[in-house]
Amino acid sequence: MSAAAFFRHGKKIVAIGRNYAEHVKELNNALPQEPFFFLKPTTSYISNEGYVEIPRGVIAHHEVELGLVIGKRGRDIAQKDAEGHIAGYALAVDMTARNMQDAVKKKGLPWSAAKGFDTFTPVGSFIDKSLVSDPHKLALSLKIDGTTKQDGTTADMIFKIPRIIEHISSIMTLEEGDLVLTGTPSGVGPLSPGETVECELLDTVSGKQLSSLKFY
Amino acid sequence: MSAAAFFRHGKKIVAIGRNYAEHVKELNNALPQEPFFFLKPTTSYISNEGYVEIPRGVIAHHEVELGLVIGKRGRDIAQKDAEGHIAGYALAVDMTARNMQDAVKKKGLPWSAAKGFDTFTPVGSFIDKSLVSDPHKLALSLKIDGTTKQDGTTADMIFKIPRIIEHISSIMTLEEGDLVLTGTPSGVGPLSPGETVECELLDTVSGKQLSSLKFY
Ligand SMILES: [Mg+2]
Ligand SMILES: [Mg+2]
Ligand SMILES: [Mg+2]
Numbered sequence: 001m002s003a004a005a006f007f008r009h010g011k012k013i014v015a016i017g018r019n020y021a022e023h024v025k026e027l028n029n030a031l032p033q034e035p036f037f038f039l040k041p042t043t044s045y046i047s048n049e050g051y052v053e054i055p056r057g058v059i060a061h062h063e064v065e066l067g068l069v070i071g072k073r074g075r076d077i078a079q080k081d082a083e084g085h086i087a088g089y090a091l092a093v094d095m096t097a098r099n100m101q102d103a104v105k106k107k108g109l110p111w112s113a114a115k116g117f118d119t120f121t122p123v124g125s126f127i128d129k130s131l132v133s134d135p136h137k138l139a140l141s142l143k144i145d146g147t148t149k150q151d152g153t154t155a156d157m158i159f160k161i162p163r164i165i166e167h168i169s170s171i172m173t174l175e176e177g178d179l180v181l182t183g184t185p186s187g188v189g190p191l192s193p194g195e196t197v198e199c200e201l202l203d204t205v206s207g208k209q210l211s212s213l214k215f216y
Numbered sequence: 217m218s219a220a221a222f223f224r225h226g227k228k229i230v231a232i233g234r235n236y237a238e239h240v241k242e243l244n245n246a247l248p249q250e251p252f253f254f255l256k257p258t259t260s261y262i263s264n265e266g267y268v269e270i271p272r273g274v275i276a277h278h279e280v281e282l283g284l285v286i287g288k289r290g291r292d293i294a295q296k297d298a299e300g301h302i303a304g305y306a307l308a309v310d311m312t313a314r315n316m317q318d319a320v321k322k323k324g325l326p327w328s329a330a331k332g333f334d335t336f337t338p339v340g341s342f343i344d345k346s347l348v349s350d351p352h353k354l355a356l357s358l359k360i361d362g363t364t365k366q367d368g369t370t371a372d373m374i375f376k377i378p379r380i381i382e383h384i385s386s387i388m389t390l391e392e393g394d395l396v397l398t399g400t401p402s403g404v405g406p407l408s409p410g411e412t413v414e415c416e417l418l419d420t421v422s423g424k425q426l427s428s429l430k431f432y
Contacts, residue, residue, distance in 0.1 A: 041255060111327075112230075
């Protein structure tokens with residue numbers, strides 16, 4: 001497989017939680033001392049112009065995030081080598097059943113269902129890393145029906161990309177086609193059926209739009 | 217791919233928690249009102265005669281389990297149709313970093329790291345379902361250095377296989393090659409470096425051994 005085919009052939013999605021200070025505050029969570037992550041199944045992917053299915057009784061929050069597409073298998077990857085394991089990037093949304101997540105957090109149960117519904121990971125096209133000036137200088141935004149809800153910069157990540165890759169790969173092997181979600185800036189909130197979501201990823205060095213992602 | 221190649225080509229492992237009453241008691245957990253599950257990455261697989269790597273500071277518990285190998289993709293699978301989505305079975309061990317799991321449960325954090333280390337899912341060969349008289353009449357056992365630690369029967373599952381398949385697939389699509397772990401009977405405990413683990417799966421109707429699995 002090629003990393004560009006991650007949507008079809010990738011095996012896992014590893015998502016970092018609480019990686020932007022303003023978002024940690026808005027959910028009244030504690031600032032993490034080290035990165036932590038959860039898994040999402042690749043059956044949760046939908047592509048551009050897709051439809052998110054919100055099950056009855058679920059409050060589904062949008063979390064716009066920068067995705068790292070893994071290009072080279074590795075375990076115990078040192079921070080200095082992390083960049084060599086990344087083939088490119090993707091604009092993604094980590095949809096979250098917030099009311100289910102709140103309930104399982106209280107009970108000490110896994111997050112897998114709250115994060116793992118089919119259609120809960122809208123994702124844009126593969127962006128080859130040669131097109132990106134600096135992955136820590138990207139603007140990430142999300143609008144609902146034209147109103148901006150999230151507008152952040154990857155410069156604000158608490159744990160930077162090399163640290164994230166080092167941490168995850170100290171526990172599990174990263175494989176070609178895996179997607180790593182790097183956390184969401186503040187402004188998360190509910191999405192309702194019938195609303196249109198538009199996300200954008202902008203290279204703030206070159207001023208170029210790297211990706212856009214629309215879903216319903 | 218064929219389901220028999222799940223070890224190499226499968227995308228996800230979905231593991232049910234607390235599905236045997238005696239095991240729920242031994243960990244002082246609450247009996248679940250409905251099934252719940254967590255995800256393990258397929259990078260955690262090791263095959264027969266493999267080595268489990270226990271990271272420094274981790275107390276790694278063995279949990280011997282019946283695995284269901286999915287043979288046919290499905291979403292919202294009705295209980296009456298569940299059997300048609302199962303290609304076969306596998307004897308598996310859900311290794312668990314118990315001290316890490318206890319810590320994240322208290323904080324309401326995901327279980328993914330505690331369950332997801334490389335080598336934390338030893339698994340035996342694919343068993344075609346035609347070889348199994350009744351998946352709810354299997355004996356599951358685990359010995360450490362010749363001493364029996366777990367000795368249960370799949371008859372004691374709280375949630376039976378059709379209910380498990382119905383529940384998981386109400387949230388996420390099950391795909392060919394996915395492995396579903398159905399929970400562990402009582403007797404879980406720590407594994408230390410240098411110890412040898414031997415597991416067995418026995419058909420109690422025919423009296424035949426369906427699988428054995430050894431690891432270190
Ligand atoms: Mg989890
Ligand atoms: Mg997120
Ligand atoms: Mg288990």
